[in-house]
Amino acid sequence: MTDAPTRAAAPVASPLDPERVSADFPILAVGPNTGRRLAYLDSAASAMKPSQVIDSLRATYESAYANVHRGVYAHAAAATENFEAAREAVRDLLNARSPREVIFTRGTTEAINLVAYSWGRTNLEAGDIVVTTELEHHSNLVPWQQACAATGAELRFIPVDDDGVIDVSGLDALAEGGRLRMVAVVHVSNSLGTHVPLDVIVPWAKSHDALVLVDGAQSVPHRSVDVQALGIDFLAFSGHKLMGPTGAGALWGREELLAEMPPWQFGGEMIRRVEYETSTFNDLPWKFEAGTPAIAEVTAMGAAIRYLQELGIDAVHQHEVEMTRYAHERLLDVPGLRVLGPELGVERGGVLSFLIEGTHPHDIATLLDTYDVNVRAGHHCTQPLMKRLGVHATARASVYAYTTREDIDRLIDGLAEVRRVFGLA
């Protein structure tokens, strides 16, 4: 009891055991360069997949596969049932009112494009204002730039301070001189981890009768998101960041809005009646799902949601908060290292962007890779934010349910090595 006091007085145990979670992820067991466990710190780009999800894909193709919705035989019925069960899983995850409000897309990007085209291009006009933030991922920026350019509406930005924290002090001015129609904001920044204060922004938007779209790519996989409680109108997320397969994601939208919006893509599934000259469209949600959907991938996204819920989304969040704090503290001890984004102690997602004086993020990430520590380097699809912060690129570490303290220790050890190689230590 005397020899290892810090071990004995263990920190309040996470309710989640990341080692046990990791056992579900085959890819983490052996890194490609060292044979050691893969210290995968790039979940913000895409999450790894548990066997439960990989097995779901196999199960679909091996025992319940057919095209969905129209087939009368057993496999078609089973495939349809599993596919629609995933819709219910999304509904449940987001606490949506009805599965009709859940539209499957390839991911966040397609979901936002759907709204920017179907709602944006039919509703926006000159004199209208769309507001977003300076934090946005290109996927929630460029669709609105284009919708505004096409309709004459104006795109305005909620600014961030030098810590990348949203500054809501000037909100009222943003709605002046035009009609505020849409507020499209990220929930948690993928570059900085900034948590956007929806509790301030949503009431402000609603006081102007504007709609609110939330880019939930970095929130839905990591914390409990209740679309009714948030009082928002649209939410987009990607299955692949939620431990689901690539190729599947969803748009949630309020039924009254979706019902009035015209379809965007046209083809099979989304029609009710087609003549050579004209067509009438199907009910929600199928109106927005043209063509054969990502059947197995959507089904497996359902499995990923169940997996996440079995871990407990609050437990996952709590674990990430701890890992992020631990990583943040340790990073701050690395000489010459600067962490961007909110200061230690401020609420943030599990994303830490950093720079080391005298090295380039690409070199950091490349060197870390040789130790099987995976971080991302670049602009993280947020070029304007990078420019706003006066940097070209950052190195970024991000955590998830399977992240261990040891992963972070290896990051820190790797960074010491980076400094040595570059003659900084």
Added chain:
Amino acid sequence: MTDAPTRAAAPVASPLDPERVSADFPILAVGPNTGRRLAYLDSAASAMKPSQVIDSLRATYESAYANVHRGVYAHAAAATENFEAAREAVRDLLNARSPREVIFTRGTTEAINLVAYSWGRTNLEAGDIVVTTELEHHSNLVPWQQACAATGAELRFIPVDDDGVIDVSGLDALAEGGRLRMVAVVHVSNSLGTHVPLDVIVPWAKSHDALVLVDGAQSVPHRSVDVQALGIDFLAFSGHKLMGPTGAGALWGREELLAEMPPWQFGGEMIRRVEYETSTFNDLPWKFEAGTPAIAEVTAMGAAIRYLQELGIDAVHQHEVEMTRYAHERLLDVPGLRVLGPELGVERGGVLSFLIEGTHPHDIATLLDTYDVNVRAGHHCTQPLMKRLGVHATARASVYAYTTREDIDRLIDGLAEVRRVFGLA
């Protein structure tokens, strides 16, 4: 040698052994209702998947997964390499000039929508003519209806005769009174199997300087398709009909055309440089691939293409021709049964739509399912064609590389049972 002369004098053996092919398809081994082999005759809706494809998905997620294109670490490089190798596989399959001409989409529907939006809505105007056929799947009809409605262009139809065979006698009149800009036609009809004479239609379109888009959903998986030899401009197909996973397909387009077309969906990947106010877009093909793509699915579609090429696409085609002919002949022997589409002997795809006097297609398909014989019933997403032929729905059997003569015999036996149940025999 005397007892079984017909067996001894076997028909010229198929170069493809469908029993051996079937061994690669786990789902075919045991039907859900009888425990017998699944007589899956619905490949035109979606093909089953060989272990090679299912294993590819697993391999990606278990040993080469990360988000693609921007990561510097080993898994990201491997995932990107495998993903881009699939692009090269598509290029090779279609004999396209360059992988830059291959754009990944969710499937045929999204590919056609891409062209109808990006090319159609920026190029069409009042006075322009878009020509399609009376055979089209909704996915190659509704996008053009909508593009025409939005731009004032006129949509015209190459008619079919009562056998569903394309009638090219009136082509010239179709280009009169306006400017023919786009000819968007299916290659092989999913409802009737009709083979569309591109050798007549393409030169005609080209004589009017019109572009040609081919819906290759039912041709690319089943016969060798050479986009350069066809002299066309765009081709769309779905991976899931080619034994690949759902969620992945492709648009091929001529590079000069794609280079001039504006992007359609906006977000990550497809940009080069983003400022808060404006963006510039990436090179081909990424300009058209916004957001995280279907990484594992595209990679596995590459595996499906390799699998198809290993079987030999001509061998697959030859096998299908034989199976289709055999099925056609046997169907014609069923009392009260009418096969729609081209007559026996006329070139057709491996699709046979039929009706039995006194029963409804839904009842046929439901009863056949109890024998684990899977056929589709309905309008096959070709409602106008059904109306043109004076029917509401058909039952449809379709074949692929794994289809055996026994599958067809079981279909015929099942149909006898249908007639018995409905008091027709």
Added chain:
Amino acid sequence: MDDLYREFILEHYRNPQNYGTLEHPTFEAEGQNPLCGDELHVQVEVDDAKVITAVRFTGQGCAISQAAMSILSDEIIGKSLEDVAKLSREDIVELLGIELTPVRLKCALLGLVVVKMGMHDHAGTAAPAGWEGVDEISWART
């Protein structure tokens, strides 16, 4: 195997009850399932006590849709509109006495959807939640 096509169902399909038309229906409506082309045109006669006194239908389609309508017509004659309003999907499945996959359930429900929509349209009341445009079935006043 042919659970779905028990003699009972086939009998209704071959010899539908209440097939035909009424001279003076209180209300009528028609519906279609565009998926397979099932069609039904239903007429209903109601007395002053809002009790159904007669039903007639015409249509064409699969055995399930036509038999289900025939069985439903027998069931609702003599029932009050209020009782008919309470009929659920499950009631139809029970009346048919067979297991249905989702796609075939649409066939079985066509008749009930048409009756419900006609009834509410006639009464000027809103279509009950979850039944308007249910399962891709479309309907129209006639």
Added chain:
Amino acid sequence: MDDLYREFILEHYRNPQNYGTLEHPTFEAEGQNPLCGDELHVQVEVDDAKVITAVRFTGQGCAISQAAMSILSDEIIGKSLEDVAKLSREDIVELLGIELTPVRLKCALLGLVVVKMGMHDHAGTAAPAGWEGVDEISWART
């Protein structure tokens, strides 16, 4: 582990050859890799025999992009423009003597792209096939 960062590369990164600017360049160009912000501005001086007599560059970015440019500058001084036009991706990899993943290859190629583009722009010849806008690198005349 640090194959990519052999002393040779790091030395060029820390002490780049031909860093700086020329008074009278024959042509100059600049390029960027927006992925990571690598930037290079290259000036080239050519004599009447179309042989490169001097190269200077400025820029900032990762070790690979900056070291590759330094090594390339040493390599092309004294070479004819014709020879420079023939330099391939593989030549750069060879000059660096390291294995590169595709993303890092872009870093290594930035310098060559800028030199090639500047050269062709100056000569009024078309950018060689496969090099215009190669690998998402953008360049501009300066």
